[in-house]
Amino acid sequence: MDIQYMIEIFPRFLLVIPITILIVVLSAIFGLMLSIPVAAIRIRKIPVLSQMMGAYISFTRSTPILLQLFLFFFGLPVLLQLIGFDIMKIDAITAAVACLIVFNGAYMSEVLRPAYLAIEKGQHEAAESLGYTPFQKMKTVIIPQMAPIALPGLGNAIIHLIHDSSLVFAIGVVDIMGMATIMSGDTFGMKQVEVFLTVALIYWGISMISEQLIRLLERRKKKVLKNTGYKLKEEEAGYSV
Amino acid sequence: MLNIEHLDLSFGDSKVLDDINLEVHKGEVITFIGPSGTGKTSLLRCINLLEKPDGGRITLGGDTYDYGSITKKETLDLRRKTAMVFQQYNLFKNKTVLENVMDAQIVVQKKSKAAARDKSMAELARVGLEAKADAYPHQLSGGQQQRVSIARALAVEPEVILFDEPTSALDPELVGEVLKTIGEVAGSGMTIILVTHEMSFAEDISDRVVFMDRGKVAEEGPPQQIFRHSNHARTQQFLRKFYTASH
Structure with a gap:
């Protein structure tokens, strides 16, 4: 094994790490934004829309992401053509981000929904009875109590997202994984182990850093959990909420 | 100061409150008693719109709100004139x-x-x-x-505080301190509407007692009349059951 080679190729990956991070950050932020109305529709059981969201969640969660990427990459131009935008091919990164946003919108909504439902009705009613607007109620009472419950699930979603983003090379995005396949080709497959091991270490590093960031938030969560008394319930139940 | 006219509420097909009319004066303490499921709590929750009545009107602090056509803004406005003390504290x-x-x-x-x-x-x-x-x-x-x-x-x-069975969820030894506090609030001149099963407390504190039965006001009057000299069969029956059960 050629460790020297691994050190040599590392800087070339630095160029594409931002691509992976861009895809992850955009998908996480807009995915979370999408998941809020999706969760709200499901919680309120709005007829028709709720069933549609149910099908959407079921579909995205039970088909391989790789397949969804292909559907977006090849399917979006067709769809756009139907509504009048004539483009032969969309940018691979755009397709990848759009796909991962849609995926996370579904995935994260299933984290938010139970977190919302875990908050007692009395908390809503207390705020309502004092004349809070729905927005004031969510901001000062409900979301602060939801956050510690939802955080582990959202953290997991982001770690999964980092890993899933490695599939976007399949539609031609040159991210970390895309770069790896190029390099592996450059050396005619001679240094495959070194290349993929380097990539594995990079993904490990990114995931570790993300986990630490999430843990910073979790420390706050522990404090809130302790204050709200949920911590006690957690210990009683013997699992982590 | 608070005036409810023709309030109706139903859950699906079942009528929970049927043409309730109520007038409360400033500083008055009104207590609702009656069997479970007769709409005492629902009535309280209609006052601040935690339940939305099917129809009727409420006047509070000089403004009249029509339940049938109340807007979001009016709902907030009405709620900001009231405060509620819940059974589960919340x-x-x-x-x-x-x-x-x-x-x-x-x-x-x-x-x-x-x-x-x-x-x-x-x-x-x-x-x-x-x-x-x-x-x-x-x-x-x-x-x-x-x-x-x-x-x-x-x-x-608030113009009025709504107490929804404030001691029902408490351990018996903790009931006293809460009743004492409510008594002090009543003594300070606050307008109070109270739903309770604490009969002797209701008798002590109330200016007026309303006995509700099956979604209607069955009898109302000063506590002495309701608790001691009620001439209404349902009231007597309820209080007799209550006293035999708890003593």
Whole structure:
């Protein structure tokens, strides 16, 4: 094994790490934004829309992401053509981000929904009875109590997202994984182990850093959990909420 | 000061409240008694629109609201004139005792933090819990939590405080401290509408007692009349059952 080679190729990956991070950050932020109305529709059981969201969640969660990427990459131009935008091919990164946003919108909504439902009705009613607007109620009472419950699930979603983003090379995005396949080709497959091991270490590093960031938030969560008394319930139940 | 006219409420096909009319004067303490499931709590929840009545009107603090066509703005407006003390206290779990009492003053009434804090500490002193200002609700006993929720209600200076079975969820030994606090609030001239199963307390504290049966006002009058000299068969039957059950 050629460790020297691994050190040599590392800087070339630095160029594409931002691509992976861009895809992850955009998908996480807009995915979370999408998941809020999706969760709200499901919680309120709005007829028709709720069933549609149910099908959407079921579909995205039970088909391989790789397949969804292909559907977006090849399917979006067709769809756009139907509504009048004539483009032969969309940018691979755009397709990848759009796909991962849609995926996370579904995935994260299933984290938010139970977190919302875990908050007692009395908390809503207390705020309502004092004349809070729905927005004031969510901001000062409900979301602060939801956050510690939802955080582990959202953290997991982001770690999964980092890993899933490695599939976007399949539609031609040159991210970390895309770069790896190029390099592996450059050396005619001679240094495959070194290349993929380097990539594995990079993904490990990114995931570790993300986990630490999430843990910073979790420390706050522990404090809130302790204050709200949920911590006690957690210990009683013997699992982590 | 508070006037309810022709209030109707139904859940699906079942009629919960049927043409309720009620007038409450400033500083009056009105108690609702009656068998479970007769709509006492529902009526209270209709007053601040936690339940939406099918029809009727309410006048509070000089404004009249038509339940049938009430807007979101009017709903907030009406709620801001009332405060509610719940059976399960419903203190905000993510906030300290002091924050619980302060929050609505800052968020809803847009008071300054300092003014809200002063007001809140004064109300906490009134219910005897200023020492617990920095505690979180789950660290308090049920009785203490309920007293905090009374302070929270007082702090927004409502026209009327609605008490929804405020002692029903409490351990028997904690009931006394909460009743004492409610008694003091009543003594201070606050207008109170109370739903309770504490009959002797109701007799002591109320200016008027309303006996409800099957979604209607069956009888109303001064506590002496309802508890001692009721000539209404359903009232007598209810009170007899009640006294034989609890004594």
